[in-house]
Amino acid sequence: MLDISVLPTAPKADDWGFVFAGRDTVTSLRGEPGMPWRISEVISQWHVEMSSALPVGHWQGRGVWAFSVPEDSVDLSTQLSGNLYSLLGRVDDGLFHAHGRAYQLLHWRETHRHCGRCGTLTQSIEDGRAVVCESCSLRVYPRVSPCVIVLVNKGDKMLLAAAAGFQKRFYSTLAGFMEPGETCEEAVIREVREEVGVEVGNVRYFRSQPWPFPSQVMLGFFAEWQSGDLALSPEEIEDADWFDVGAMPPTPPNASISGQLISHFIESL
Protein backbone atom coordinates (compact mmCIF):
# COMPACT_ATOMS: atom_id res chain seq x y z
CA MET A 1 0.00 0.00 0.00
CA LEU A 2 0.97 3.64 -0.34
CA ASP A 3 2.64 4.91 2.85
CA ILE A 4 2.10 8.63 3.45
CA SER A 5 3.40 8.80 7.03
CA VAL A 6 6.81 10.04 5.88
CA LEU A 7 7.24 11.96 2.63
CA PRO A 8 10.41 11.61 0.54
CA THR A 9 12.68 14.63 0.79
CA ALA A 10 14.72 14.55 -2.44
CA PRO A 11 13.97 12.65 -5.68
CA LYS A 12 16.28 9.69 -6.33
CA ALA A 13 16.86 8.26 -9.80
CA ASP A 14 15.04 5.02 -9.02
CA ASP A 15 12.14 6.60 -7.09
CA TRP A 16 8.68 6.43 -8.66
CA GLY A 17 7.37 9.27 -10.80
CA PHE A 18 3.62 9.56 -11.42
CA VAL A 19 3.14 11.73 -14.49
CA PHE A 20 0.01 13.67 -15.41
CA ALA A 21 -0.78 15.65 -18.53
CA GLY A 22 -3.76 17.82 -17.69
CA ARG A 23 -6.28 15.50 -16.03
CA ASP A 24 -4.83 12.37 -17.61
CA THR A 25 -2.34 9.97 -16.12
CA VAL A 26 0.56 9.06 -18.45
CA THR A 27 2.04 5.57 -18.27
CA SER A 28 4.24 3.45 -20.50
CA LEU A 29 2.70 1.23 -23.17
CA ARG A 30 5.31 -1.35 -22.20
CA GLY A 31 5.15 -3.36 -19.01
CA GLU A 32 2.32 -3.72 -16.53
CA PRO A 33 -0.74 -1.44 -16.89
CA GLY A 34 -0.71 1.61 -14.67
CA MET A 35 2.89 1.29 -13.49
CA PRO A 36 4.59 4.62 -12.74
CA TRP A 37 7.90 5.73 -14.23
CA ARG A 38 11.30 5.81 -12.57
CA ILE A 39 12.48 9.36 -11.92
CA SER A 40 15.37 8.79 -14.34
CA GLU A 41 12.82 8.01 -17.09
CA VAL A 42 10.76 11.11 -16.25
CA ILE A 43 13.89 13.25 -16.60
CA SER A 44 15.02 11.67 -19.86
CA GLN A 45 11.57 11.83 -21.48
CA TRP A 46 10.28 15.20 -20.27
CA HIS A 47 13.36 17.11 -19.05
CA VAL A 48 11.35 18.28 -16.02
CA GLU A 49 12.89 20.31 -13.22
CA MET A 50 13.14 18.31 -10.02
CA SER A 51 12.00 21.40 -8.11
CA SER A 52 8.56 20.86 -9.69
CA ALA A 53 8.22 17.33 -8.23
CA LEU A 54 5.60 17.01 -5.48
CA PRO A 55 6.29 14.43 -2.73
CA VAL A 56 3.49 11.87 -2.45
CA GLY A 57 4.74 9.16 -0.06
CA HIS A 58 6.41 5.76 -0.38
CA TRP A 59 5.32 2.75 -2.36
CA GLN A 60 7.13 -0.59 -2.61
CA GLY A 61 9.99 0.86 -0.57
CA ARG A 62 10.69 3.81 -2.87
CA GLY A 63 9.79 7.46 -2.78
CA VAL A 64 6.79 8.55 -4.86
CA TRP A 65 6.69 11.89 -6.69
CA ALA A 66 4.07 13.58 -8.83
CA PHE A 67 4.85 15.49 -12.01
CA SER A 68 2.75 17.62 -14.30
CA VAL A 69 3.85 17.69 -17.96
CA PRO A 70 2.42 19.59 -20.96
CA GLU A 71 -0.47 17.83 -22.68
CA ASP A 72 1.27 18.08 -26.06
CA SER A 73 4.37 16.33 -24.69
CA VAL A 74 2.77 12.88 -24.58
CA ASP A 75 4.21 10.47 -27.18
CA LEU A 76 1.31 8.16 -27.98
CA SER A 77 3.60 5.74 -29.85
CA THR A 78 5.17 4.68 -26.55
CA GLN A 79 2.94 6.22 -23.89
CA LEU A 80 -0.62 5.74 -22.77
CA SER A 81 -2.59 8.74 -21.61
CA GLY A 82 -5.97 8.29 -19.98
CA ASN A 83 -8.37 9.36 -17.29
CA LEU A 84 -7.59 8.05 -13.84
CA TYR A 85 -10.99 6.35 -13.76
CA SER A 86 -9.78 3.95 -16.46
CA LEU A 87 -7.35 2.48 -13.90
CA LEU A 88 -9.98 1.89 -11.21
CA GLY A 89 -10.32 -1.86 -10.74
CA ARG A 90 -7.62 -2.56 -13.37
CA VAL A 91 -4.66 -2.02 -11.04
CA ASP A 92 -4.34 -3.03 -7.39
CA ASP A 93 -5.73 -0.71 -4.72
CA GLY A 94 -2.32 0.45 -3.48
CA LEU A 95 -1.25 1.51 -6.96
CA PHE A 96 -4.58 3.21 -7.62
CA HIS A 97 -4.32 5.13 -4.35
CA ALA A 98 -0.82 6.27 -5.31
CA HIS A 99 -2.11 7.56 -8.68
CA GLY A 100 -5.07 9.17 -6.95
CA ARG A 101 -3.06 10.91 -4.25
CA ALA A 102 -0.46 12.10 -6.79
CA TYR A 103 -3.25 13.56 -8.92
CA GLN A 104 -4.99 15.22 -5.96
CA LEU A 105 -1.77 16.84 -4.77
CA LEU A 106 -0.98 18.18 -8.27
CA HIS A 107 -4.54 19.46 -8.62
CA TRP A 108 -4.33 21.16 -5.22
CA ARG A 109 -0.94 22.75 -5.99
CA GLU A 110 -2.11 23.99 -9.39
CA THR A 111 -5.23 25.56 -7.90
CA HIS A 112 -3.35 27.22 -5.02
CA ARG A 113 -0.60 29.03 -6.89
CA HIS A 114 -1.89 32.28 -5.45
CA CYS A 115 -3.12 33.16 -2.00
CA GLY A 116 -6.91 33.02 -1.85
CA ARG A 117 -6.96 35.99 0.53
CA CYS A 118 -4.53 38.51 -0.96
CA GLY A 119 -3.47 37.08 -4.34
CA THR A 120 0.28 36.81 -3.63
CA LEU A 121 2.14 33.83 -5.12
CA THR A 122 2.29 31.00 -2.57
CA GLN A 123 5.40 29.09 -1.50
CA SER A 124 5.69 25.38 -0.77
CA ILE A 125 6.51 24.60 2.90
CA GLU A 126 6.72 21.62 5.26
CA ASP A 127 8.43 19.48 2.59
CA GLY A 128 5.54 20.06 0.20
CA ARG A 129 2.75 19.29 2.67
CA ALA A 130 1.37 22.83 2.58
CA VAL A 131 1.68 26.20 0.88
CA VAL A 132 1.96 29.55 2.62
CA CYS A 133 1.44 33.14 1.58
CA GLU A 134 4.47 35.09 2.74
CA SER A 135 2.51 38.33 2.53
CA CYS A 136 -0.45 37.54 4.80
CA SER A 137 0.68 34.19 6.32
CA LEU A 138 -2.33 32.22 5.05
CA ARG A 139 -1.38 28.55 5.14
CA VAL A 140 -3.26 26.01 3.01
CA TYR A 141 -3.11 22.22 3.20
CA PRO A 142 -4.47 19.87 0.52
CA ARG A 143 -8.23 19.79 0.68
CA VAL A 144 -10.55 16.83 0.40
CA SER A 145 -14.26 17.30 -0.15
CA PRO A 146 -16.47 14.83 1.70
CA CYS A 147 -19.34 13.32 -0.24
CA VAL A 148 -21.98 10.96 1.07
CA ILE A 149 -23.00 8.00 -1.08
CA VAL A 150 -25.99 5.93 -0.03
CA LEU A 151 -27.79 2.76 -0.92
CA VAL A 152 -31.45 3.20 -0.02
CA ASN A 153 -33.56 0.09 0.31
CA LYS A 154 -37.30 -0.54 0.44
CA GLY A 155 -37.54 -4.10 1.66
CA ASP A 156 -35.55 -6.20 -0.80
CA LYS A 157 -35.46 -3.47 -3.44
CA MET A 158 -32.60 -1.02 -4.01
CA LEU A 159 -32.97 2.57 -5.13
CA LEU A 160 -30.55 3.10 -8.02
CA ALA A 161 -30.29 6.10 -10.30
CA ALA A 162 -28.77 7.03 -13.64
CA ALA A 163 -27.09 10.42 -13.30
CA ALA A 164 -28.04 13.12 -15.77
CA GLY A 165 -25.57 13.44 -18.64
CA PHE A 166 -24.33 9.84 -18.59
CA GLN A 167 -26.84 8.38 -21.10
CA LYS A 168 -28.04 5.80 -18.54
CA ARG A 169 -24.65 4.09 -18.88
CA PHE A 170 -25.16 2.61 -15.44
CA TYR A 171 -27.41 2.89 -12.43
CA SER A 172 -25.66 3.84 -9.23
CA THR A 173 -26.33 4.66 -5.60
CA LEU A 174 -27.17 8.30 -4.85
CA ALA A 175 -24.32 10.63 -3.91
CA GLY A 176 -23.69 14.26 -3.18
CA PHE A 177 -21.35 16.76 -1.56
CA MET A 178 -21.77 17.55 2.11
CA GLU A 179 -22.66 21.11 3.03
CA PRO A 180 -20.72 23.07 5.68
CA GLY A 181 -22.25 22.58 9.10
CA GLU A 182 -24.00 19.35 8.21
CA THR A 183 -23.61 15.88 9.73
CA CYS A 184 -23.15 12.92 7.41
CA GLU A 185 -26.58 11.61 8.38
CA GLU A 186 -28.21 14.95 7.58
CA ALA A 187 -26.41 15.05 4.24
CA VAL A 188 -27.71 11.57 3.36
CA ILE A 189 -31.30 12.54 4.18
CA ARG A 190 -31.06 15.88 2.32
CA GLU A 191 -29.39 14.44 -0.80
CA VAL A 192 -31.95 11.68 -1.18
CA ARG A 193 -34.78 14.15 -0.68
CA GLU A 194 -33.31 16.61 -3.23
CA GLU A 195 -32.48 14.03 -5.89
CA VAL A 196 -35.45 11.67 -5.79
CA GLY A 197 -37.96 13.21 -3.39
CA VAL A 198 -38.26 10.42 -0.81
CA GLU A 199 -37.65 10.42 2.94
CA VAL A 200 -35.15 7.97 4.45
CA GLY A 201 -34.10 6.95 7.96
CA ASN A 202 -31.99 4.41 9.83
CA VAL A 203 -28.81 5.80 8.25
CA ARG A 204 -25.86 3.45 8.91
CA TYR A 205 -22.19 4.00 8.02
CA PHE A 206 -20.61 1.41 5.70
CA ARG A 207 -17.05 2.39 4.67
CA SER A 208 -15.20 5.14 2.81
CA GLN A 209 -13.12 5.48 -0.35
CA PRO A 210 -10.76 8.21 -1.56
CA TRP A 211 -12.20 9.44 -4.86
CA PRO A 212 -9.63 11.51 -6.76
CA PHE A 213 -12.00 13.06 -9.33
CA PRO A 214 -10.56 15.48 -8.38
CA SER A 215 -10.45 15.43 -4.56
CA GLN A 216 -13.41 13.80 -2.85
CA VAL A 217 -13.66 11.21 -0.14
CA MET A 218 -16.78 9.10 -0.52
CA LEU A 219 -18.47 8.21 2.77
CA GLY A 220 -20.70 5.19 2.19
CA PHE A 221 -24.01 4.64 3.98
CA PHE A 222 -27.06 2.44 3.95
CA ALA A 223 -30.48 3.96 4.61
CA GLU A 224 -34.08 2.76 4.57
CA TRP A 225 -36.98 4.25 2.68
CA GLN A 226 -39.55 5.75 5.01
CA SER A 227 -42.08 7.63 2.89
CA GLY A 228 -42.80 9.26 -0.44
CA ASP A 229 -42.93 8.37 -4.14
CA LEU A 230 -39.98 8.93 -6.48
CA ALA A 231 -39.96 12.49 -7.85
CA LEU A 232 -36.69 12.99 -9.75
CA SER A 233 -34.63 16.16 -9.90
CA PRO A 234 -34.10 16.49 -13.68
CA GLU A 235 -30.82 18.44 -13.37
CA GLU A 236 -29.21 15.62 -11.43
CA ILE A 237 -31.09 12.41 -12.20
CA GLU A 238 -31.94 11.01 -15.63
CA ASP A 239 -33.80 8.01 -14.27
CA ALA A 240 -34.21 6.20 -10.96
CA ASP A 241 -36.16 3.20 -9.77
CA TRP A 242 -36.45 0.46 -7.19
CA PHE A 243 -34.61 -2.63 -8.43
CA ASP A 244 -34.63 -6.14 -7.08
CA VAL A 245 -31.75 -8.52 -7.39
CA GLY A 246 -33.43 -10.58 -10.09
CA ALA A 247 -33.69 -7.64 -12.53
CA MET A 248 -30.63 -5.46 -12.05
CA PRO A 249 -29.59 -2.70 -14.47
CA PRO A 250 -25.89 -2.16 -15.36
CA THR A 251 -24.18 -1.07 -12.11
CA PRO A 252 -20.76 0.43 -11.26
CA PRO A 253 -17.74 -1.90 -10.85
CA ASN A 254 -16.98 -3.40 -7.46
CA ALA A 255 -13.79 -1.33 -7.31
CA SER A 256 -16.03 1.66 -6.58
CA ILE A 257 -17.79 2.10 -3.26
CA SER A 258 -21.11 2.24 -5.11
CA GLY A 259 -20.48 -1.27 -6.47
CA GLN A 260 -19.48 -2.40 -2.97
CA LEU A 261 -22.65 -0.99 -1.40
CA ILE A 262 -24.73 -2.85 -3.97
CA SER A 263 -22.93 -6.18 -3.61
CA HIS A 264 -22.93 -5.91 0.20
CA PHE A 265 -26.68 -5.33 0.18
CA ILE A 266 -27.27 -8.27 -2.15
CA GLU A 267 -25.18 -10.55 0.06
CA SER A 268 -27.22 -9.47 3.10
CA LEU A 269 -30.52 -10.59 1.56
Ligand SMILES: [Zn+2]
Ligand atom coordinates in the same frame (compact mmCIF):
# COMPACT_ATOMS: atom_id res chain seq x y z
ZN1 LIG B 1 -2.01 36.22 1.28
